[in-house]
Amino acid sequence: MHSRSPALHNYFFKHYGIAGTYVPLAIEPAGLEAALRALAPLRFAGCNLTIPHKERALTIVDEVDAVAARIGAISCVVVRPDGSLFGTNNDVHGFARNILQHQSEWRADAGPAVVMGAGGGARAVVYSLVDRGAREIRIANRTRERADALASEFGSAVTVINWADRHRALGGAALLVNTTSQGMVGQPPLDLELSALPTHALVADIVYIPLVTPLLAAARQRGNPTVDGLGMLLHQACIAWQLWFGLDPEVTPELRAAIEATIPTS
Numbered sequence: 001m002h003s004r005s006p007a008l009h010n011y012f013f014k015h016y017g018i019a020g021t022y023v024p025l026a027i028e029p030a031g032l033e034a035a036l037r038a039l040a041p042l043r044f045a046g047c048n049l050t051i052p053h054k055e056r057a058l059t060i061v062d063e064v065d066a067v068a069a070r071i072g073a074i075s076c077v078v079v080r081p082d083g084s085l086f087g088t089n090n091d092v093h094g095f096a097r098n099i100l101q102h103q104s105e106w107r108a109d110a111g112p113a114v115v116m117g118a119g120g121g122a123r124a125v126v127y128s129l130v131d132r133g134a135r136e137i138r139i140a141n142r143t144r145e146r147a148d149a150l151a152s153e154f155g156s157a158v159t160v161i162n163w164a165d166r167h168r169a170l171g172g173a174a175l176l177v178n179t180t181s182q183g184m185v186g187q188p189p190l191d192l193e194l195s196a197l198p199t200h201a202l203v204a205d206i207v208y209i210p211l212v213t214p215l216l217a218a219a220r221q222r223g224n225p226t227v228d229g230l231g232m233l234l235h236q237a238c239i240a241w242q243l244w245f246g247l248d249p250e251v252t253p254e255l256r257a258a259i260e261a262t263i264p265t266s
């Protein structure tokens with residue numbers, strides 16, 4: 001199974017000595033509503049949602065916060081004391097918190113950001129960057145229309161670059177983020193020539209299997225600072241625990257090591 005979420009959340013159950021468990025459930029799209037409505041009677045504190053349920057859940061839960069509404073996807077559902085369902089998206093803050101843990105002085109408005117991809121992960125990343133004051137975000141996506149749609153939702157700071165021009169678009173960038181599935185285990189590396197990217201630019205990949213994607217390896221080799229995608233996963237899980245249990249876990253070296261041990265390094 002691709003998801004590291006069971007290992008991650010069950011680490012927290014053990015850490016806090018809570019008699020609970022996080023289980024992966026394979027739900028068919030037709031069964032999503034019934035599954036979500038069963039959470040309260042089954043005494044679940046909540047759940048995470050993954051593809052293909054993130055968008056449809058918006059129409060099922062009782063309340064959606066502004067972040068999930070703007071992104072158009074729910075990643076985390078909270079069962080409230082009265083049994084009603086609250087939906088949010090923790091990827092946004094997970095992305096920024098991960099970078100800040102690596103570079104506490106990082107600022108989204110430090111210079112142009114280039115985002116490769118325009119899928120669900122990209123929406124969270126772009127939201128996060130806009131929310132933190134980014135003044136220029138260049139998006140390049142294989143399917144141009146998807147990038148256009150994303151840009152039209154997030155205002156004038158976001159511009160769309162043709163996929164063919166993505167290599168040159170790295171010129172002058174302060175941040176490069178891969179949000180495509182390229183570089184993930186079983187997928188070819190992201191086809192991106194880094195020569196135009198300043199060597200001080202931060203390179204982040206939200207793909208976390210493998211931990212060191214070909215993009216991150218290439219960036220490190222030329223001296224760019226890098227941030228891998230595992231931290232984003234860990235940080236969004238910490239936010240979920242605040243919402244589900246009122247606890248405030250941190251991304252510690254022990255937590256990271258426990259989950260890293262389940263992931264091939266390259």
Ligand SMILES: NC(=O)c1ccc[n+]([C@@H]2O[C@H](COP(=O)([O-])OP(=O)(O)OC[C@H]3O[C@@H](n4cnc5c(N)ncnc54)[C@H](OP(=O)(O)O)[C@@H]3O)[C@@H](O)[C@H]2O)c1
Pocket residue numbers: 091094116117118119120121122141142143144146179180181182184206207208229230232233234236
């Ligand atoms: N670290 C984390 O916490 C975290 C959170 C979310 C996602 N992720 C990871 O991010 C990756 C993307 O997830 P997602 O939810 O955003 O998926 P998604 O919505 O399906 O989007 C996939 C993206 O990859 C692009 N793509 C796919 N095949 C491509 C190819 N051959 N060449 C160029 N681009 C290609 C797609 O472009 P088109 O629009 O042209 O198809 C799209 O932009 C996954 O590996 C996922 O595990 C990590």
